[in-house]
Amino acid sequence: MKVILYLSIFCCFFNTSVYSQNETNITYGLKFGALQSRISNLPESIKGRDNTFDNSVMESKGAYGLEGGFFLNFKLYDTRVAIQPEILFRQSGEKVTYRDAVGKEFELGLHYSYLQIGALYKVYPYQGLNLGFGAFYGISLSPNNVTYTSNEAGGMYDVATRQFYQDGLEGADDFSLCFAAGYELHQSIHFDLRYYLGVKDVVKSNASSFQFIENQNKSGVICFSVGYSFHQW
Numbered sequence: 001m002k003v004i005l006y007l008s009i010f011c012c013f014f015n016t017s018v019y020s021q022n023e024t025n026i027t028y029g030l031k032f033g034a035l036q037s038r039i040s041n042l043p044e045s046i047k048g049r050d051n052t053f054d055n056s057v058m059e060s061k062g063a064y065g066l067e068g069g070f071f072l073n074f075k076l077y078d079t080r081v082a083i084q085p086e087i088l089f090r091q092s093g094e095k096v097t098y099r100d101a102v103g104k105e106f107e108l109g110l111h112y113s114y115l116q117i118g119a120l121y122k123v124y125p126y127q128g129l130n131l132g133f134g135a136f137y138g139i140s141l142s143p144n145n146v147t148y149t150s151n152e153a154g155g156m157y158d159v160a161t162r163q164f165y166q167d168g169l170e171g172a173d174d175f176s177l178c179f180a181a182g183y184e185l186h187q188s189i190h191f192d193l194r195y196y197l198g199v200k201d202v203v204k205s206n207a208s209s210f211q212f213i214e215n216q217n218k219s220g221v222i223c224f225s226v227g228y229s230f231h232q233w
Contacts, residue, residue, distance in 0.1 A: 045205060061096065084120045093111045118178065143170045171202060188229040189227070
């Protein structure tokens with residue numbers, strides 16, 4: 001229901017904008033890119049209150065993913081300003097590695113997918129060069145997509161441990177501010193570099209026998225993408 005609601009809002013915005021074509025120049029197209037993401041304070045949340053982690057090292061390594069989807073660009077008439085709403089699919093998350101003094105090692109991965117709905121306010125200071133600022137709401141599509149691998153007993157307990165983390169750590173919806181810089185060529189090819197600054201907790205700690213610490217686990221994403229417009233200004 002939540003996805004349908006957000007898509008309905010986007011469609012209403014699109015219909016309203018189409019009727020104002022005489023005052024704007026409209027382009028639309030697709031974009032696709034690669035990203036590197038992090039989730040803050042994740043090792044601290046995982047360690048919780050378990051003292052057995054005291055003589056160990058747990059580090060965040062970040063994760064790589066993809067982002068792509070549909071955009072509309074409404075360039076306001078006789079200005080250097082445009083509004084660009086987007087619907088995107090994103091894969092992001094975090095990987096955490098662990099090792100201790102006795103040789104135990106494991107890697108825990110949170111692989112979350114989101115339906116991103118938002119918009120950018122773009123300014124064109126020179127030709128196709130543009131700077132943008134906006135906000136995106138990410139609807140969590142895979143809140144329990146967790147991977148776990150270890151060297152303990154040849155991986156004998158990996159399945160049970162992965163289920164433990166799936167039950168205890170659940171992905172939540174994301175909300176982020178977006179800062180962008182890009183360039184649009186005359187042939188309708190777009191290049192775009194963005195940083196998404198998460199402002200809400202994206203990992204929920206559920207009640208379990210293990211006491212996870214409830215931190216503010218916020219996302220941070222750097223993304224480079226290439227887009228193509230099907231209709232030039």
